[in-house]
Amino acid sequence: MLGIHMNHTNNDERMDRLPAELATKPFRFYFRRDPKTFGLGVGALFFTNLLDTLTPLAMGLAIDMIRAKNLDGLARSIAAYCALMVGVAFFRYSWRIYFGHFHQAVANDLRNRIFVKLTTLGPSFYQKNPIGKLMSLITNDVNSFRMAIGPGTLVLLDAAFLTLMILPVMLTISVDWTWKTMILLPFVPFLMQRMEKLVHERYRIAQDKLADVSAQSQEIISGIRVIKSYAQESNKRAAFNQISRSYEHAQNRVSNVDSGFEPLMDFAVAAGGAVLLWVCSSDVVRGSITLGEFFMFYQYINKMIWPMSAIGIGLSMVQQGRASFDRVHEVLRTETDIPDEGNVNLTGFESLEIRGLTYQYPAGHAPVLHDIHVTVRAGETIGIVGPVGAGKSTLMQLICRLYPVESGKILVNGHSLETIRLASLRQTVSFVTQDAFLFSDTIAQNVALGLDEFPGAEAVRDVTRAVNIDQEIETLPERFDAYLGERGVNLSGGQKQRLTIARALIRKAPVIILDDSLSAVDGNTEKAIVGALRDALSSRESRRQTTFLVSHRLATLKHADRIVVLSEGRVEAIGPHEHVLSLSPTYRRLHQLQSEEKLSAGFAAAVPEAEAE
Numbered sequence: 001m002l003g004i005h006m007n008h009t010n011n012d013e014r015m016d017r018l019p020a021e022l023a024t025k026p027f028r029f030y031f032r033r034d035p036k037t038f039g040l041g042v043g044a045l046f047f048t049n050l051l052d053t054l055t056p057l058a059m060g061l062a063i064d065m066i067r068a069k070n071l072d073g074l075a076r077s078i079a080a081y082c083a084l085m086v087g088v089a090f091f092r093y094s095w096r097i098y099f100g101h102f103h104q105a106v107a108n109d110l111r112n113r114i115f116v117k118l119t120t121l122g123p124s125f126y127q128k129n130p131i132g133k134l135m136s137l138i139t140n141d142v143n144s145f146r147m148a149i150g151p152g153t154l155v156l157l158d159a160a161f162l163t164l165m166i167l168p169v170m171l172t173i174s175v176d177w178t179w180k181t182m183i184l185l186p187f188v189p190f191l192m193q194r195m196e197k198l199v200h201e202r203y204r205i206a207q208d209k210l211a212d213v214s215a216q217s218q219e220i221i222s223g224i225r226v227i228k229s230y231a232q233e234s235n236k237r238a239a240f241n242q243i244s245r246s247y248e249h250a251q252n253r254v255s256n257v258d259s260g261f262e263p264l265m266d267f268a269v270a271a272g273g274a275v276l277l278w279v280c281s282s283d284v285v286r287g288s289i290t291l292g293e294f295f296m297f298y299q300y301i302n303k304m305i306w307p308m309s310a311i312g313i314g315l316s317m318v319q320q321g322r323a324s325f326d327r328v329h330e331v332l333r334t335e336t337d338i339p340d341e342g343n344v345n346l347t348g349f350e351s352l353e354i355r356g357l358t359y360q361y362p363a364g365h366a367p368v369l370h371d372i373h374v375t376v377r378a379g380e381t382i383g384i385v386g387p388v389g390a391g392k393s394t395l396m397q398l399i400c401r402l403y404p405v406e407s408g409k410i411l412v413n414g415h416s417l418e419t420i421r422l423a424s425l426r427q428t429v430s431f432v433t434q435d436a437f438l439f440s441d442t443i444a445q446n447v448a449l450g451l452d453e454f455p456g457a458e459a460v461r462d463v464t465r466a467v468n469i470d471q472e473i474e475t476l477p478e479r480f481d482a483y484l485g486e487r488g489v490n491l492s493g494g495q496k497q498r499l500t501i502a503r504a505l506i507r508k509a510p511v512i513i514l515d516d517s518l519s520a521v522d523g524n525t526e527k528a529i530v531g532a533l534r535d536a537l538s539s540r541e542s543r544r545q546t547t548f549l550v551s552h553r554l555a556t557l558k559h560a561d562r563i564v565v566l567s568e569g570r571v572e573a574i575g576p577h578e579h580v581l582s583l584s585p586t587y588r589r590l591h592q593l594q595s596e597e598k599l600s601a602g603f604a605a606a607v608p609e610a611e612a613e
């Protein structure tokens, strides 16, 4: 109806760049971004104020006509009054719409900028910034900036317009009355600003407490089985009760201040009226001023209370918005440590070469990988083994360029990782991470996650068959359309792992990395899956798949072409099973340990290992 055209940009690359003006003058940036909507809002606000200022005049004139017992012009006066009211209603509605759309679009833009930035940042960023902080950035801080650029700016403009319009009218009626009644008003903005600031501080505390309540209840509900088995219900109840109480308390502290605004404004209006009666009624009796003018003046005093309060409220909102924007800016200006600046597009996979790789985590004290040299040719199956903390996952993550390589080199097909387009690298290497993460979506959608288009039910079934989970899915009532997570099916750890492998397989990438991805399935299933993988993958394309298999089960690795034994961040040996068995003490120890386990398992009448949850 009002012809609003919003400019929604969703271009990721553009959103990832931080415009200089946004960084330094965020308010100006957004005012200029959509000047039409903003300008129309300001215009409508101006006319609302103008007409609003004129209404007491029309009413005052009418009153004087009544007192003069001359009603000739009364109809015209009432008509003017009504016309003004209609105009005020129309323009007030318009500015609400324009401003509303304007600041919601600003919030949308800022939210998306943060989100795009978050998706470009690597894991090292997330280690330094807790999830709660980032969530609060997207919700609280964006909102607080929105309130500043929308309602905050509006309130300040409103105050400025009204003051500039009302004050001259008041002065025309009586300079003497004006200063006598207005003398108290300058305290109002100051008081309001203090109150608004206090409300905001207390509100943030209340928000934090609310976050505690939801985090606690979520944890208690998810952990209900553990709580019950350890009979911790009453302890948890008491703990929850305490957190809930403290939220109640925080909310009350907000109301204690918040409830003061209206009474305070009412009081100021009443005080203004009392002062007016006290100092001015004698002028009316003397006849130097008409009753109509007295009435106008009274109305203008009422109307001045708001702009005075508004200055305080608006200033405080703008301050909070600035503080929030500073926090947002902190993230927006963060440069990713894995910039996508390469331009090499890989066509298939020929070789991977790791040369003199030494790696230390940004947060770490010492290198976790030392001088690694490994070369892998297309089609090889490489087993990677070593004790917990040896650096296996780190090495795999570096191959996928989740962290930057600072010392040494990793080359794919002879190209250093930084020179390869990230999308191309990701298409070439499918990485199944150690923690099996599934989204709250259907099984089929989870498996097809890495594909641009849904590949069809048959393709999904094929890969689930390859990882030995198809039959378990068939027993679910909704089968491949079964929902996972919160409101759906809960899977065991082993089932999750197998689905994440299926997710990697369906992409048919030339290289696949399984980082301990079968740790929660039993040994026989693991062997079966690895065998099936080899067959399925080698038959699918003329060129064989290259596989990195991180596992602690030597039985599975035995058939790898070569095994890399890692120990304390160093390569202890590389080669086929027999070779590393003779060379690596770590491997020998693991081998011995697992042979003994197998023996004792044999005594226990070959009870199959239960799937870990």
Ligand SMILES: Nc1ncnc2c1ncn2[C@@H]1O[C@H](COP(=O)(O)OP(=O)(O)O)[C@@H](O)[C@H]1O
Binding pocket: 127, 361, 362, 363, 364, 368, 386, 387, 388, 389, 390, 391, 392, 393, 394, 395
């Ligand atoms: N994000 C991280 N920041 C700092 N240190 C880490 C991080 N991830 C792992 N480490 C450390 O690096 C070492 C190797 O870890 P990891 O590669 O996960 O070993 P593995 O997969 O062989 O069990 C360990 O000492 C671990 O504590």
Ligand SMILES: [Mg+2]
Binding pocket: 392, 393, 394, 434, 516
């Ligand atoms: Mg690991």
